Amino acid sequence: MKNTERIIGAEAVVRCLIAEGVDVAYGYPGGAIMPIYDELYKYQDQLHHVLTRHEQGAAHAAQGYARTSGRVGVALATSGPGATNLITGIADAQIDSTPVVCITGQVASHLLGTDAFQETDVISISSPITKWNCQVTKAEDIPAAIAKAFYIAKSGRPGPVLIDITKDAQQGELDYNSYEKCSQVRSYKPIPETDIEKVKQAAEIINGAKKPMIIFGQGVILGSAEAELKAFIEKSGIPSAWTVLGLSALATNHPLNVGMVGMHGNYGPNKLTNECDVLIAIGMRFDDRVTGKLDVYAKQAKVIHFDIDPAEIDKNVKSDVAVLGDAKDTLGKILEYVDQKEYTSWLNEFRAFDQIEFEKVIDGQLNPTKEGLTMGEVLQGINKATKDNAVIVSDVGQHQMMAVRYANFTNTRSNVTSGGLGTMGFALPAAIGAKMGAPSRDVVAIIGDGGFQMTCQELGTILQTGTAVKIVVLNNEFLGMVRQWQQLFFDRRYASTEMINPDFIKLAEAYSIPAKKVTQRENLQAAIDEMIASESSYFLEVMVEKEDNVFPMVPTGASVSDVRLS
């Protein structure tokens, strides 16, 4: 006999979340979601709700949580402005394939379409930026909608899902049985079938290659295929580069890791993309920031593309062989067919470019002789203090590119950044979620002075929750990346990029967060060490060189092989 209870929709929401294993949700209450908050109050011992200071913060925190934990992040908001404030985070999660379930309150169903107070058509607004969304207007439809939401968010290529629940559906009653998870949707095939013939064809091309190169992306992490990737790389002996979101899927110091591709990637992998004879793309989507000018991208190479999403195949770069499927499975399968090989002289070509990049760019960042502090040396200090074990959460701009270039990684799921959308303001709230998703790890947020001020109200969330996030603001008193472009492409016309900033230390202290400002090189490492050693959250402001630039750089519209070092 089934144990049926008569409960209201709002209680069903909370019980479904708990049944899905959700232990923390981020959000902000308001009129149309109050019944759900009332139930959260009742169930607070089972589901921890984190009150962010803005709904955008809730969405980014849910993303950060999902990125470090590998689980689905949950964000809650009320109707109208609450829902629209989630939108940036949802768009970010969509383009970076982050599993997030957003639940929004909505005006009562009889008011839909009447321009009621705080009514917004969030279903239409969020359609292009969600993997799936739906509006629930009846209490009895809530459990199935939530089950479907979690299944869709995390299966296949993950992504954000939004469930909009009218207030009357939250208040109405339903017969609640034990929660049933969703395991299939008839119109939806999360993982395409792998054609073993394609795997064999790919292996044959790889085995015949003279100068093969791998580029791997976040698909490896999302598919938990790190071990399979490593085994494949080591057996095939192929030099391997990562995309920004592929960072940390392999150790930085792995002998076959040749660094990062893309606009501010490393010199070698960018240059040699246009010289390899076989390009093996794994769980990456040939974003324009990776490829530069497409008509001159890897034209000499045979392209093998491993992906879970059939829509990515031939979207930007035509592949000669496409291996569809889950990376864990497909990389596991190809291992059997690839020959054990080494490409010593080809790998040395990468290392020769590394040497040039070191001399022209890296040395100046890590061992600066000029007075001003560089962003690179801050990252190096963090590597040292955390023994390459930190989770690095970066915002968007120059500091982000410096973080992804100079942070070292030993463990997977250690790089949390807004890659596809490039959302300034992402890092502070994402770091809160990242720390909650990986509480035993050091979580360091690297943020610019511009991006920090977009979501700095989330210091209040840190104050209230006591989350031990380490915040590093690299302050150059500029919107640095835009300024760099103005310098290079707009004849130094610094339109609206100079920042007159508040006293960040006072701001952090106002939120009871221990804070320190570093202006001199000799104080840097000690301050970083103190920050990392701190049991609580910590705020470190580092005044860096005002007009430093990020190099190498592939200018927009240029070929990857035209990557500039200065």
Next chain:
Amino acid sequence: MEKKSYTISVYSENNLGLLNRISTIFVKRHINIESLTVSHSEIENVSRFILVVNMTEDAVKKIIGQLEKQVEVIQAYYHTEDEIIFTETAMFKFKSDLLFENPQIQNIIKEHSMNIVTVNRTFFVVEKAGRRHEIDAIYESFKPFGIAQFVRSGRVAISKEAMNIRKILGEIVQ
């Protein structure tokens, strides 16, 4: 690559909001949907969208990928005009006086085997199912007499080849 007219068929769940999702896929890429028809399909609770677009085959393949990526889309196909049987319906409304003042109107109606939908003292309505160029030709013939109202439906199309939706649904459900 040369742009051509493609007829896209999308089989989907019959869900609120899917039309919006489908249309944004085209809008996002700045592609004009020249015709759109949504109806039930041969399978219960499965809808069928027929869209007509003018684009390159390369681009239409990518659009199919994006359409199939939608959770509620079961399958999407694209066809050239020689791969489908298709038609559109048009209706024309005229003032009834015209029928007596201009006997050519009657000739046009006869010539194109048009159906008379309704006739009364003030107006009459004729309809025609056919290809776009036939309807365009009729429109041009009627135009000098003053058309009170004109409307044309979106294209409906049936593929010559089987689309195997039942089989696909069966495979997913297994």
